[in-house]
Amino acid sequence: MTGSTTKKRVHVVAALIFRPGDDARFLVQQRLPGGSRGLLWEFPGGKVESGESEPEALARECREELDIALHVGRRLWAGRHEYPDLTVDLVLYGARLESGEPKTLGAQALAFLTPEEMRALPFCEADLPPLEELVAGRLVPLL
Numbered sequence: 001m002t003g004s005t006t007k008k009r010v011h012v013v014a015a016l017i018f019r020p021g022d023d024a025r026f027l028v029q030q031r032l033p034g035g036s037r038g039l040l041w042e043f044p045g046g047k048v049e050s051g052e053s054e055p056e057a058l059a060r061e062c063r064e065e066l067d068i069a070l071h072v073g074r075r076l077w078a079g080r081h082e083y084p085d086l087t088v089d090l091v092l093y094g095a096r097l098e099s100g101e102p103k104t105l106g107a108q109a110l111a112f113l114t115p116e117e118m119r120a121l122p123f124c125e126a127d128l129p130p131l132e133e134l135v136a137g138r139l140v141p142l143l
């Protein structure tokens with residue numbers, strides 16, 4: 001890398017979203033083809049903008065990208081991942097779906113899956129450590 005090149009860094013908030021009455025499955029989404037990490041799976045969310053809290057950013061992203069309202073719960077996990085093109089500071093919250101049926105406005109596909117089912121999908125690399133914690137029962141997203 002030359003001295004003038006600085007890798008981009010983003011603060012991303014995402015959630016383990018469950019529906020009332022079903023605490024075994026969480027909403028996951030497949031990224032659109034073509035862009036960065038195209039067609040990989042991830043947890044719904046997005047970048048925290050300046051002046052926003054993490055829960056505010058999470059609620060905004062889920063409203064804009066999925067047309068749902070959330071009750072945001074606890075901050076469950078945080079970690080950094082270095083992609084070749086990007087440094088991601090990823091934070092995960094637990095959240096309950098309050099209203100709306102998720103729509104594929106900004107995603108290729110959506111699904112409510114168990115942690116074991118998620119493991120069978122190609123996920124963004126940054127999500128692999130928290131996914132293992134979830135499978136092991138060490139992340140408890142309930143509010």
Ligand SMILES: Nc1nc2c([nH]c(=O)n2[C@H]2C[C@H](O)[C@@H](COP(=O)(O)OP(=O)(O)OP(=O)(O)O)O2)c(=O)[nH]1
Binds near residue numbers: 013014037041124125
């Ligand atoms: N929302 C979300 N993003 C994630 C996860 N894991 C992970 O590596 N990411 C990455 C993908 C994106 O590069 C970035 C989130 O940016 P974004 O949600 O605003 O999506 P974007 O398509 O505009 O991102 P980009 O092309 O600018 O990289 O963080 C995750 O679980 N959820």
